[in-house]
Amino acid sequence: MSTQPTSSVKALVFDTFGTVVDWRSSIAKEIGDLAKRKGFTVDGDKFADAWRGGYGPSMNRVRTGELPWTRLDDLHRVILDKILVDFRITGLTDAETDALNRAWHRLRPWPDAVGGLTRLKKKFTIAPLSNGNIALMTAMAKHSGLPWDCILGAELVRRYKPDREVYLSAADFLDLEPGEVMMVAAHVGDLRAAKALGLKTAFVVRPNEFGPAGKPDLKADASIADLSAKDFNDLAAQMGA
Amino acid sequence: MSTQPTSSVKALVFDTFGTVVDWRSSIAKEIGDLAKRKGFTVDGDKFADAWRGGYGPSMNRVRTGELPWTRLDDLHRVILDKILVDFRITGLTDAETDALNRAWHRLRPWPDAVGGLTRLKKKFTIAPLSNGNIALMTAMAKHSGLPWDCILGAELVRRYKPDREVYLSAADFLDLEPGEVMMVAAHVGDLRAAKALGLKTAFVVRPNEFGPAGKPDLKADASIADLSAKDFNDLAAQMGA
Numbered sequence: 001m002s003t004q005p006t007s008s009v010k011a012l013v014f015d016t017f018g019t020v021v022d023w024r025s026s027i028a029k030e031i032g033d034l035a036k037r038k039g040f041t042v043d044g045d046k047f048a049d050a051w052r053g054g055y056g057p058s059m060n061r062v063r064t065g066e067l068p069w070t071r072l073d074d075l076h077r078v079i080l081d082k083i084l085v086d087f088r089i090t091g092l093t094d095a096e097t098d099a100l101n102r103a104w105h106r107l108r109p110w111p112d113a114v115g116g117l118t119r120l121k122k123k124f125t126i127a128p129l130s131n132g133n134i135a136l137m138t139a140m141a142k143h144s145g146l147p148w149d150c151i152l153g154a155e156l157v158r159r160y161k162p163d164r165e166v167y168l169s170a171a172d173f174l175d176l177e178p179g180e181v182m183m184v185a186a187h188v189g190d191l192r193a194a195k196a197l198g199l200k201t202a203f204v205v206r207p208n209e210f211g212p213a214g215k216p217d218l219k220a221d222a223s224i225a226d227l228s229a230k231d232f233n234d235l236a237a238q239m240g241a
Numbered sequence: 242m243s244t245q246p247t248s249s250v251k252a253l254v255f256d257t258f259g260t261v262v263d264w265r266s267s268i269a270k271e272i273g274d275l276a277k278r279k280g281f282t283v284d285g286d287k288f289a290d291a292w293r294g295g296y297g298p299s300m301n302r303v304r305t306g307e308l309p310w311t312r313l314d315d316l317h318r319v320i321l322d323k324i325l326v327d328f329r330i331t332g333l334t335d336a337e338t339d340a341l342n343r344a345w346h347r348l349r350p351w352p353d354a355v356g357g358l359t360r361l362k363k364k365f366t367i368a369p370l371s372n373g374n375i376a377l378m379t380a381m382a383k384h385s386g387l388p389w390d391c392i393l394g395a396e397l398v399r400r401y402k403p404d405r406e407v408y409l410s411a412a413d414f415l416d417l418e419p420g421e422v423m424m425v426a427a428h429v430g431d432l433r434a435a436k437a438l439g440l441k442t443a444f445v446v447r448p449n450e451f452g453p454a455g456k457p458d459l460k461a462d463a464s465i466a467d468l469s470a471k472d473f474n475d476l477a478a479q480m481g482a
Contacts, residue, residue: 073416125379135416138366138391150379150392155414173396175314175376 005226006239008179009200012120013129013152013170015161015185016137017052018209020117020128020146021107024048030103034096040089045211047087054079059131059160069158071133077101104132105139110206114145116232123241127152129170129183131160162193171199182226184235188217191224202227202235246467247480249420250441253361254370254393254411256402256426257378258293259450261358261369261387262348265289271344275337281330286452288328295320300372300401310399312374318342345373346380351447355386357473364482368393370411370424372401403434412440423467425476429458432465443468443476 017023028044035042058075061067080101084092092100120126127148128137133155141148152170159165171178183194186206195201203220205228210216220228229235258264269285276283299316302308321342325333333341361367368389369378374396382389393411400406412419424435427447436442444461446469451457461469470476 071416125383127379133416134391134414138368138415142366142390148391149383150375150389156397173375174379175312175374 006182006200006202008177009124009182009239010176010180011125011127011170011174012182012184012202012239013127015183015187015190016128016130016132016140017107018206019184019186019204020113021109021140021144022209023052023104023107024209024211026107027051027103030100030106034092034100035089038091038096040091042087042089047083049211050083050086051076051079054082063160063163071135071155072131073101073104073133073136076104102139105136106143107140109144109146110231112231112233114147116234116236117147119233119236120239120241121147121149123239125149125174127170127174129153129161129166131166161190164193164197167194167197167199186217188220188224191220195224200227201225202229204229204231204235247423247441247443249418250365250423250480251417251421252366252368252411252415253423253425253443253480254368256424256428256431257369257371257373257381258348259447260425260427260445261354262350262381262385263450264293264345264348265450265452267348268292268344271341271347275341276330279332279337281332283328283330288324290452291324291327292317292320295324304401304404312376312396313372314342314345314374314377317345343380346377347384348381350385350387351472353472353474355388357475357477358388360474360477361480361482362388362390364480366390366415368411368415370394370402370407372407402431405434405438408435408438408440427458429461429465432461436465436467441468442466443470445470445472445476 014020027048031042031047032044058079062070117126127150129152130137131154134151137151137153140146152173154160154166157165157169171181178198179200182200182202183191184202184204185191186204186209191201191203201224203225205218207216227238229238255261268289272283272288273285299320303311358367368391370393371378372395375392378392378394393414395401395407398406398410408424412422419439420441423441423443424432425443425445426432427445427450432442432444442465444466446459448457468479470479
């Protein structure tokens with residue numbers, strides 16, 4: 001009998017925005033590039049923060065039942081239409097706005113992400129467990145070379161994290177016990193919800209997720225995280241992969 | 242404007258048992274290897290045919306509502322328990338029977354499958370659209386190196402092909418129109434169902450699926466298949482990949 005709390009783990013599932021990919025600098029670059037092409041000016045970092053800032057409230061409208069199930073791509077578009085007004089960006093065609101909305105399909109991984117996932121995949125099943133919809137996550141994986149074994153997440157149960165159904169669906173679809181699945185996230189709230197349902201948990205610190213003035217989670221205590229890692233290579237090493 | 246009927250295609254989804262993997266020789270080998278280890282005799286080909294023979298009737302019990310939603314792994318186990326009796330195979334522990342049931346997780350691809358899929362993946366999104374459950378399809382992909390972009394299929398909508406929900410779910414999850422998705426199969430019935438719902442269709446002939454005495458579909462006329470290919474490399478070539 002091993003005393004390692006993580007020795008039962010057969011699959012690792014990953015929060016994606018912020019944990020696997022750097023949404024802030026990716027979105028800032030996309031809007032910056034569009035601004036150059038179209039001849040407007042914009043503070044890309046502020047634009048990224050505003051767009052991401054609409055994410056939690058939008059999902060909560062779905063989680064509380066105010067909105068029916070709505071995919072994240074569609075929530076992103078509603079938020080985008082609003083912030084384009086707030087930032088006084090005009091003159092985009094619908095096709096240009098749609099292409100901008102798909103910036104979330106092209107988010108760039110943190111430098112250690114692809115290498116760490118590739119190591120982990122040799123020993124474990126790996127999948128995203130994101131609030132991003134399947135089309136978004138599939139496109140992102142193709143764009144950035146994320147070597148997932150399958151795509152899991154919110155859309156498959158039409159619930160958004162931290163609703164319990166999302167976490168439990170990962171074990172169910174993989175035909176594993178919750179304790180055989182490890183949730184990996186840079187966000188304590190995500191891990192807390194997973195832990196309460198019996199999943200194993202790994203905290204990976206992403207100090208730059210919110211930029212220089214941001215306030216990321218910098219650690220997770222042992223009641224929340226079975227393991228803490230400084231990046232995905234460290235995670236792979238600690239998991240023996 | 243292209244006149245190619247397949248020029249709209251952005252994703253290819255694949256029937257798997259028989260189309261991507263050679264279930265018959267794989268299952269025959271698994272039961273043959275087990276027989277050697279355990280000291281019993283069995284006609285592996287007949288055993289494989291009997292196991293696969295239970296597949297359609299089992300799924301139809303789910304499709305008609307006689308059984309609630311039941312995953313293919315669990316249907317396979319019910320059939321297995323019956324044919325072990327029919328073949329007078331005794332003395333397997335529950336763990337050994339469970340390991341044998343997972344032979345379907347280890348089916349070997351046809352020789353052209355991995356190479357053809359790898360080519361197609363560069364130009365298209367590729368995913369299985371199988372009656373196999375997610376855990377089964379994920380394990381098979383890991384075991385055999387099938388380079389899927391995501392895992393789609395029956396379990397995500399709790400319906401079995403040829404129920405329409407399965408085909409339409411592929412377009413829905415990928416955020417595509419049905420006509421942007423091509424169903425690839427060695428079975429005319431599968432293609433007919435997909436075609437009727439507006440999907441594009443490709444027939445790939447698998448003359449050895451059912452063994453030397455089998456009666457596979459050898460061709461699909463133009464009312465059913467937009468394209469016919471002799472293997473996955475031919476499919477990739479015809480799709481410009």
